[in-house]
Amino acid sequence: MANQETKMNSGWADQDHVPGIKSELMELNMGPQHPATHGVLRLLLETDGEIVHKCTPVLGYLHRCAEKIAEGINYKQFVLYTDRFDYLAPVCCNHAYVTAVEKLMDVEVPERAEHLRVITAELSRIASHLIALATFGLDMGAWTPLLYCFREREAILDLLERIAGGRMLYNFFVPGGVRYDVPDEKWTADVLEFVTMLETKKVKDYNQLLSYNKIFIERLADVGVISQQDAFDYGSTGPVLRGSGVSFDCRKDDPYSVYPKFDFEVPVGRGEMGTVGDCWDRYMVRVREIEQSCRIIRQAVDTMPGGEVHAIGLTKPVKLPAGAAYSRTESSKGELGHYIISDGGQMPFRNKVRSPSFCNLQIIEKIGVGQMVSDLVAFIGSLDIVLGEIDR
Amino acid sequence: MEQKAIYEKLVEKFGEGALGFLEEGPEPVADIAPQKIAEAALYLRDEAGLEFDQLMCLSGLDWDGFDENGKGKSVAILGYDVGGQPETSDRVGEGDLGVAYHLYSHGQRHKFTMRVRVPRTAPTLPSVAGVWSTAGWHEREAYDLVGITFEGHPDLRRILLEEEWEGHPLRKDYVMPDRWGQVPLDGKNLAKNPFPATEPDPSGSAPAAPTED
Numbered sequence: 282m283a284n285q286e287t288k289m290n291s292g293w294a295d296q297d298h299v300p301g302i303k304s305e306l307m308e309l310n311m312g313p314q315h316p317a318t319h320g321v322l323r324l325l326l327e328t329d330g331e332i333v334h335k336c337t338p339v340l341g342y343l344h345r346c347a348e349k350i351a352e353g354i355n356y357k358q359f360v361l362y363t364d365r366f367d368y369l370a371p372v373c374c375n376h377a378y379v380t381a382v383e384k385l386m387d388v389e390v391p392e393r394a395e396h397l398r399v400i401t402a403e404l405s406r407i408a409s410h411l412i413a414l415a416t417f418g419l420d421m422g423a424w425t426p427l428l429y430c431f432r433e434r435e436a437i438l439d440l441l442e443r444i445a446g447g448r449m450l451y452n453f454f455v456p457g458g459v460r461y462d463v464p465d466e467k468w469t470a471d472v473l474e475f476v477t478m479l480e481t482k483k484v485k486d487y488n489q490l491l492s493y494n495k496i497f498i499e500r501l502a503d504v505g506v507i508s509q510q511d512a513f514d515y516g517s518t519g520p521v522l523r524g525s526g527v528s529f530d531c532r533k534d535d536p537y538s539v540y541p542k543f544d545f546e547v548p549v550g551r552g553e554m555g556t557v558g559d560c561w562d563r564y565m566v567r568v569r570e571i572e573q574s575c576r577i578i579r580q581a582v583d584t585m586p587g588g589e590v591h592a593i594g595l596t597k598p599v600k601l602p603a604g605a606a607y608s609r610t611e612s613s614k615g616e617l618g619h620y621i622i623s624d625g626g627q628m629p630f631r632n633k634v635r636s637p638s639f640c641n642l643q644i645i646e647k648i649g650v651g652q653m654v655s656d657l658v659a660f661i662g663s664l665d666i667v668l669g670e671i672d673r
Numbered sequence: 674m675e676q677k678a679i680y681e682k683l684v685e686k687f688g689e690g691a692l693g694f695l696e697e698g699p700e701p702v703a704d705i706a707p708q709k710i711a712e713a714a715l716y717l718r719d720e721a722g723l724e725f726d727q728l729m730c731l732s733g734l735d736w737d738g739f740d741e742n743g744k745g746k747s748v749a750i751l752g753y754d755v756g757g758q759p760e761t762s763d764r765v766g767e768g769d770l771g772v773a774y775h776l777y778s779h780g781q782r783h784k785f786t787m788r789v790r791v792p793r794t795a796p797t798l799p800s801v802a803g804v805w806s807t808a809g810w811h812e813r814e815a816y817d818l819v820g821i822t823f824e825g826h827p828d829l830r831r832i833l834l835e836e837e838w839e840g841h842p843l844r845k846d847y848v849m850p851d852r853w854g855q856v857p858l859d860g861k862n863l864a865k866n867p868f869p870a871t872e873p874d875p876s877g878s879a880p881a882a883p884t885e886d
Contacts, residue, residue, distance in 0.1 A: 340832055341832065341833040341834060341835070344833040344834065346833075346843075349842050352750050353749075353752055384699055513726040513727050514805060514807065515806050515807050516727055516728055527779065529779060534782070600745070603740075604698040605698065605699070605702070605773075606698075606700040607700060607773075607775045609729065620732045620773060624746070624747040625743035626740075626744070626747065628745075630747050631735075631843075633732035633733075633773075635729065635732075635775075639810065640807050643806070643810045644806075672833060673833075
């Protein structure tokens with residue numbers, strides 16, 4: 282059954298330790314209900330003892346064919362489906378979609394709406410990164426940071442609930458603006474207060490609890506190293522690409538919305554604990570991005586102008602001129618792009634979604650090979666995938 | 674480098690393999706002959722000055738019933754009717770299938786978009802998975818949902834749907850299924866509650882399981 286040619290030298294199966302006794306590769310089914318696979322990801326492993334020989338992801342458990350649905354509903358209706366792609370950072374997904382629609386539509390979005398978009402998207406990004414830290418720590422056996430991270434995420438959900446009405450899925454953006462203005466003056470003050478608290482206290486807490494914990498570092502340094510070349514080849518984006526030492530962020534390098542107005546840095550992996558591009562680097566990029574998001578939010582709140590929040594009436598249908606365009610934005614997981622082909626009507630002829638998790642996960646077929654099964658769990662955690670976005 | 678200049682280089686290299694360049698619209702796009710696409714991709718990746726090291730997006734397309742006049746009169750896709758039954762149509766799908774490639778170069782910081790069209794009767798074109806590994810899954814998705822076959826792909830299987838699935842959902846003439854395995858997918862059957870409320874049993878024992886009618 283085992284393919285003798287594909288065996289590697291690192292394990293037991295191909296070594297003749299006991300003459301006359303042959304060993305075989307074992308097939309191990311990891312998922313789809315395995316807690317360490319972050320959703321309904323199923324991995325079909327061929328293992329030799331503890332060593333992974335082949336890793337085949339099996340996808341599609343959450344497939345709804347949102348791209349087909351998009352062809353049957355109008356542009357405004359589809360915003361709420363984008364919420365369901367990356368349900369941990371739904372506002373970022375909204376942002377990607379409306380950016381794509383507006384690229385074709387050529388509408389001028391009010392400045393205030395752009396600021397609100399940036400504020401809510403960055404809050405959502407922080408929430409998503411907090412989940413990434415929390416569950417990653419959980420995978421590595423650290424229970425406590427989960428409770429800390431969820432506490433702060435709860436505060437973000439409260440803030441987003443006050444402005445958008447929902448706690449998990451917001452449907453907050455519309456082509457041409459956002460649905461609601463800030464509920465009251467106190468909201469912006471609360472956002473600033475939360476951001477300050479996160480920057481000055483909480484990130485330090487996470488670093489002390491998790492990031493610079495000796496056990497945590499030992500577990501992650503030099504594990505699952507993605508080289509820069511591999512990252513490009515496999516189309517990795519977001520923290521996975523930046524963890525490999527590449528300074529690329531769509532907010533900076535292919536700017537959209539009002540991000541060029543704000544001053545922030547793009548953290549990259551530097552191999553502080555081991556090799557550039559290991560699991561710890563990818564993890565640490567997310568922690569540092571939380572701080573940078575806080576900076577962006579503060580500037581966006583401070584410079585927010587007054588005025589309208591949507592350029593097109595909320596009940597007015599949107600009609601796009603004929604044309605096709607690919608537009609990409611930086612979601613919390615990486616480059617989230619939409620390729621929209623319009624035939625001039627109210628519904629897209631085609632809306633292809635390029636989701637970052639889909640592209641980031643593929644590299645597991647290469648990097649997963651030769652690792653221990655327990656390191657594979659660390660590797661999946663460090664990729665920070667969301668299956669709603671992979672399966673769409 | 675400007676997209677137009679990149680296209681000129683492709684014309685220089687491949688001659689008739691480069692079919693045209695559309696400059697108008699929100700995004701310039703080059704049309705490439707399908708049989709040349711893998712060579713063109715390799716050239717775009719390796720040629721000094723172009724260096725497209727990332728395939729941002731690969732989209733399978735179905736141009737069936739596309740309204741070229743830009744009036745929004747494209748053929749509407751088939752869904753379910755009011756009664757929950759799949760809609761059907763006598764129309765036969767006839768438009769071309771296609772693939773769009775969106776490339777980006779991290780070194781040169783430029784983008785390029787190219788498109789190919791393949792006939793619906795023989796939707797086959799060379800795979801670019803050997804050029805950019807990320808195309809592996811994207812091409813599997815295009816094969817799965819649009820039904821385009823990529824020659825030379827290392828592992829061309831369905832990726833999101835199961836192997837036994839019939840048809841390719843993103844084709845414009847795709848008829849929605851009325852069952853999925855043993856599960857009926859029409860609205861009528863779903864309207865009937867599969868878990869009817871049971872009468873509370875005065876004796877206090879567990880309620881009987883609902884029986885088949």
